[in-house]
Amino acid sequence: MKDYQILHFFSSSIIHTTPFAARANIAGDLTYRWTPDPELAVEAMSAGLEHFLKLVLICNECLHLGQESVLKGFGDELRTLHG
């Protein structure tokens, strides 16, 4: 994996988990959202799927689990979904 890819994932994970209050316009909006948040859930699910898939790929390679073709299919689908 290239440096920029790792750094991209790392930085996006940091941004993802920055407390919501820090991302909101604190000066103008202290209401926060005490409700379910589908938009953030999409971010979480897509990032989580990507990280987990990469973890499974490494384990598959090192432990010879024989799931190459299935996992490659997931990777292709994810790329299609997120451009």
Add this chain to the structure above:
Amino acid sequence: MTENNKGQAKPRTATDSLSILHGQAKRLVEVLDGIRHELRDKSLLVPPAELGIALGYILSSGYKTFRALCKVCDVGEPWGQQGLVFSRMLFENYVTARWLAARPSERANLFIEFSHIAEVQSALIKGEIDNSFLAEGGAVPEGKSELHRQFFRVLPLFRKLKPGQGITKEQVLRQKWTDRFLPTMITDLDKKS
């Protein structure tokens, strides 16, 4: 984009995207459900065995985190902010697995041997042992002599904990198996690529 009943394109909603992602997640979980029993046995057989054990542990931990992420981001009631916490944990699992697999013979063993340090950390937190346990000739509570022996056996493997220099409870509690923070591990990986 999806199409409505008049054939016009309409933007995909967050709920639509979430449903698609859940479909993919379900299928990925099914793949792992299909191999996890095999993996449990196989992990002990794949050479080097230490790598199988360590990666098997990280993968099972990641699997549970991923299942939790799917529950938290349920389509009906998606708590995205908490989902992102799980997503970061999966990222950490992924980086750890990569770091481990880069030098398996050395690092997988470190991962496994750290279990003795972790057991001492747990016993310290619970108050089952105290500072005297951390001295080589110190008092050892009943039933903890094997842990004491293992602790001093693996101690030289971990940089910050050197026997003979006196070890404090705080040092033991701060110790990590890699002796590294996540950014350091990423830098290590980048150097190799």
